[in-house]
Amino acid sequence: MNYKNDFPMLNKDIVYFDNGATTLKPKCVIDSICDYYSNYSSNAHRGDYKISLKVNEAYEGVRNKIKEFINARRNDEIVFTSGSTDSLNMIVYGYFKYKLKENDEVLVTKSEHASNILPWYELSNEKKIKVNYIPLTENHTVTLDNVIKSITDKTKVISIAHITNVIGDIRPIKEIVEYAHNKGILVVVDGAQSVGHTKVDVQDLDIDFLAFSAHKMLGPTGVGVLYGKYNLLNEVIPTKFGGGMNISFTSKDMIEYKELPYRLEAGTQNIAGVIGFGSAIDYINKIGIDNIEETCDTLKEYIIKELKKIPHIKVYNENVEGSIVTFNVKDVFAQDTAIYLDKYNICVRSGSHCAKKLEDELGIKNTCRVSIYFYNTKEDADKLINALKNENILVESLGV
Amino acid sequence: MESNFKRALILENYEKPLNKGLLNDNSYLRENKNNSSCIDNFDIELKVEDGIIKDIRFDGEACAIATSSMSISIGLLIGKTKEEALKIIENYENMIDEKEYDKDLIKDLNAYDDIYRQPARKKCATLGISGIKDLIEKSE
Secondary structure, X not given: OOXXXXXXXXXXXXXXXXXXXXOOOOHHHHHHHHHHHHHOOOOOOOXXXXXXXXXXXXXXXXXXXXXXXXXXXXXXXXXXXXOHHHHHHHHHHHHHHHHOOOOOEXXXXXXXXXXXXXXXXXXXXXXXXXXXXOXXXXXXXXXXXXXXXXXXXXXXXXXXXXXXXXXXXXXXHHHHHHHHHHOOOEEEEEOOOOEOOEOOOHHHHOOOEEEEEHHHHOOOOOOEEEEEOHHHHOOXXXXXXXXXXXXXXXXXXXXXXXXXXXXXXXXXOOHXXXXXXXXXXXXXXXHOHHHHHHHHHHHHHHHHHXXXXXXXXXXXXXXXXXXXXXXXXXXOOHHHHHHHHHOOXXXXXXXXXXXXXXXXXXXXXXXXXXXXXXXXXXXXXXXXXXXHHOOOHHHHHHOO | OOHHHHHXXXXXHHHOOOOEOOOOOOOOEEEEEEOOOOXXXXXXXXXXXXXEEEEEEEEEEOOHHHHHHHHHHHHHHOOXXXXXXXXXXXXXXXXXXXXXXXXXXXXXXXXXXXXXXOHHHHHHHHHHHHHHHHHHHHOO
């Protein structure tokens, strides 16, 4: 299928392979945001006039769409946040801060995004808890066996990405959760790279907390979701206090907060963002999540197959499923490769991709990352592959 | 400076940079410089004696432009007085910022005279030398 008519950015003569950082937005998402600002701009949760009611319906309608999309049990298990980082911080600082005791252990991996490591590091400094790492396999993946080996009597929570943002491996969440729950361990899933890319059913996977961002699944920046099982989410202490989340306050000892999800949504929310997010979900549903996943997998396999034919390219994750290709050009710094590709209007990311602990595993700090989404085509892939066949990448990257 | 010569100079200094590797000697001042908008990262050491730059060392990971300009800067600045070095740095920074500068003073650093055409690379071209400048200013 050709999506060029749906995405204004796809008509700009660029090859966009930085979807792991953020995805492009279809016109319907952009239009829904403009429509809100142009035609019914007002605040939500104020039922005093017609357009405000309309905003409220739109806003809560998106909550319901998200509930359906991830198959949550109820709408009040969906809290709007500013994105995955915000959601993960709320989980760590609103829930686990009050539940974990000295010497309790958190299990993460070295391929986590900073947003799923730094809040835990900070909490470990504050509460004297321990952050331990599940060892990765030689392909840098997580197996249930390695999770089992890492669990001790002190393990209280496992916090891992569903799909990682550097290697792109898909973790066996369902098996990990099942095993963890039998041991009384909670599981937090960073879904930033998975929701909207593969099927995520929170009931089937039995996830306790899930964080994800709209902008990595066609939606606008600045909006995301914190999902939690109702009984757990209901124990999350707000990390932000203010308007919209309280019922009354007469003195510092007489404060009453709202029920979920509003208690965790202080201040005027990113209403335009939420409305745009709703359109993104409609669009993804129209394409079909299985279709999205299959398209990405096929293109990734093709890119890896072709890159492996080029002697000066080293691919770091060829044996991993998912939609990311991580590579370097021999003797060329990752950033120089990215700058070289930019001359051909090919957008890839270079660096450590916010997964700074992964250096310990890969043995290399900086890589180039091609991250695919369903609108990428074989033609895009061929432009990338042809550009990388050049044996003078370093010289041509200099621009002098 | 002719393009082929510039390229050769940059590549040579990228592939075999001068004074790469730190000494961790207490007689050196030390500073880390990293580029927040990309992934260049240098540790820099500087030794000044009697107002003269005796040695500059560096280590770290960075792109070809950052590494080569660091290497060329080191070659140019060792042996200079602090005042001479600061003057060279000022003229180099002026060139990068498209201001007036003295070509004769900055010697091989003229290789970067059209970096201004790549705004994203301006920081790469000045990362190392700005660290050296900080250390010279810190030195007694």
